[in-house]
Amino acid sequence: MTSTPPHQSILDRPFVLDLFAGPGGLDVAGHRLGVPSLGVEWDRSACLTRYAAGLDTLHADVSAVRRESFESLPPEINVLAGGPPCQTYSVAGKGAGRKALEEVKKFIARLMAGDPDEEIDKELKNLSDPRTALVLEPLRYAIQATRSPNRGHRPYDVIVLEQVPAVEALWVRYAEVLQKIGLPDGTKYNVVVDVLDTETFGVPQTRSRAVLIARREGLGEPSLPDATHHAYEAREWNRRNGGDAAAVPAQPTLYDAEVPEPAPHPDADDELKHWASMGDALAEPVGTHLGRKTPFLVRSNYGSSGVPGRRGVRTDRQPATTVTGRISRFVVFEPVGDHPDIVREGPRFTMNEAGMLQSFPPDYPWSGTAKAQQVGNAVPPLFGAHLLSAALGLPAPAPEAMRKPWAPATEEHRAKLRSHGCGAADDCTARCPRPE
Known part of the structure; x- marks a missing residue:
């Protein structure tokens, strides 16, 4: 003990x-x-x-x-x-x-x-x-x-x-x-x-x-x-960063690698920190975790906004969607070489990474x-x-x-x-x- x-x-x-x-x-x-x-x-x-x-x-x-x-x-x-x-x-x-x-x-x-x-x-x-x-x-x-x-x-x-x-x-x-x-x-x-x-x-x-x-x-x-x-507000994020991430097609072919940093929160002068992103959790090496290359984009395996056919998509600069038992099915996309506007499917989250998104x-x-x-x-x-x-x-x-x-x-x-x-x-x- x-x-x-x-x-x-x-x-x-x-x-x-x-x-x-x-x-x-x-x-x-x-x-x-x-x-x-x-x-x-x-x-x-x-x-x-x-x-x-x-x-x-x-x-x-x-x-x-x-x-x-x-x-x-x-x-x-x-x-x-x-x-x-x-x-x-x-x-x-x-x-x-x-x-x-x-x-x-x-x-x-x-x-x-x-x-x-x-x-x-x-x-x-x-x-x-x-x-x-x-x-x-x-x-x-x-x-x-x-x-x-x-x-x-x-x-x-x-x-x-x-x-x-x-x-x-x-x-x-x-x-x-x-x-x-x-x-x-x-x-x-x-x-x-x-x-x-x-x-x-x-x-x-x-x-x-x-x-x-x-x-x-x-x-x-x-x-x-x-x-x-601060709380993560999806509509506010989409408004400030030029679009609805969830609207990315089922097979993404475009990823804006120059997505701007989130604009300051209206209450940025208070003591609250900015919410933590997937990139914050996974990019830096720690222990045996070698760090995950950024930027990346994640498409969840379940419906978004109550629409089963619409898959929720977020970038590494956003927090993960709710981590469930389907986390191993989330598809991760990464830029292709020197062409950041084109993405391909990359390695999915390991259990170590999935746990880190849960703050383990x-x-x-x-x-x-x-x-x-x-x-x-x-x-x-x-x-x-x-x-x-x-x-x-x-x-x-x-x-x-x-x-x-x-x-x-x-x-x-x-x-x-x-x-x-x-x-x-x-x-x-x-x-x-x-x-x-």
């Missing part, structure tokens, strides 16, 4: 339980802040990445841990964090979760009233998509903490949650019940909720997230992190299969560091800290982590979740 940083936190020794931990976005953030964490993750490949990165992990189903082994969790955990799977709520999915929002809100009320878990579990099975119910798990963990003899029935001090914007309505409901009703044992929290844009925190990618930060009463009023960078450190040891999906599902570490810093009262993180190369775990350390997380040093065991 890393030690607590030498600056003032609202907690003497913050220790994070990261639910739905993925490949480690929030845990990398905690590592850079000097805050220890334990992640619970269902996906085998994401766990392999975490072990390779040296992150404490339980390869387990979040719901099963709550039901069957909550008492085995470290009692000193005092921060609950997580980003439940978003597929059913995402605008990119079928929307089962959006249709079930009102029904899920009713379950929230029942949980706060102390209804039996068995009864609620039985009814949750009737939801059209079982993943929809996972958004309730953070609340169920918060309640379970107050019932845990191993913890001395002590509630979590801080709660940090993030999800796609469509879940903001549920976070608002979380806030209402945590502040007005309180957990079944009477514990109440002060809560803030909002939708934040990751590029306003230095992430070289446009991505909006609904976030919740809660502090137990007596620990002060929570606040959202302060933006450090260079050399992060992506492992297992479906690496692109791991990258796309992750919390951007720089954004996560801002959330944790605001929640704990720590100074805002420096973007440079995230760019430092990541030292992978030794084979011995990796084996030790897997022995704890899976039950064996070199393989999964019967206690690990089955993929099906």
Whole structure:
């Protein structure tokens, strides 16, 4: 475990339980802040990445841990964090979760009233998509903490949650019940909720997230992190730089290498920095990353502005579009020799580069299969560091800290982590979740 940083936190020794931990976005953030964490993750490949990165992990189903082994969790955990799977709520999915929002809100009320878990579990099975119910798990963990003899029935001090914007309505409901009703044992929290844009925190990618930060009463009023960078405004960019990048044809034949630098923002005299671009993240060599030649142009693999046949296109001087599991399919175009007005398809983003667009450190040891999906599902570490810093009262993180190369775990350390997380040093065991 890393030690607590030498600056003032609202907690003497913050220790994070990261639910739905993925490949480690929030845990990398905690590592850079000097805050220890334990992640619970269902996906085998994401766990392999975490072990390779040296992150404490339980390869387990979040719901099963709550039901069957909550008492085995470290009692000193005092921060609950997580980003439940978003597929059913995402605008990119079928929307089962959006249709079930009102029904899920009713379950929230029942949980706060102390209804039996068995009864609620039985009814949750009737939801059209079982993943929809996972958004309730953070609340169920918060309640379970107050019932845990191993913890001395002590509630979590801080709660940090993030999800796609469509879940903001549920976070608002979380806030209402945590502040007005309180957990079944009477514990109440002060809560803030909002939708934040990751590029306003230095992430070289446009991505909006609904976030919740809660502090137990007596620990002060929570606040959202302060933006450090200007928001990226696509219309403003297109107006200033001579056209709509998304209008580039499916097979680009022209690229204006003399695109001017972005005009000063109207509020350029304030302290906010210009948003970070793909070129900012990838052009300079760092660690084993040799740097990507600029200029370049990227065409995403999914529709732009809600039009499936229209592929979003951006230049290296813009932030990436939202990084998803399709990042490996993004097509990158580069100028041809001494003819910058003509482009050809170049090498696509490596997983290292895709991770860097998510603000993961260079050399992060992506492992297992479906690496692109791991990258796309992750919390951007720089954004996560801002959330944790605001929640704990720590100074805002420096973007440079995230760019430092990541030292992978030794084979011995990796084996030790897997022995704890899976039950064996070199393989999964019967206690690990089955993929099906």
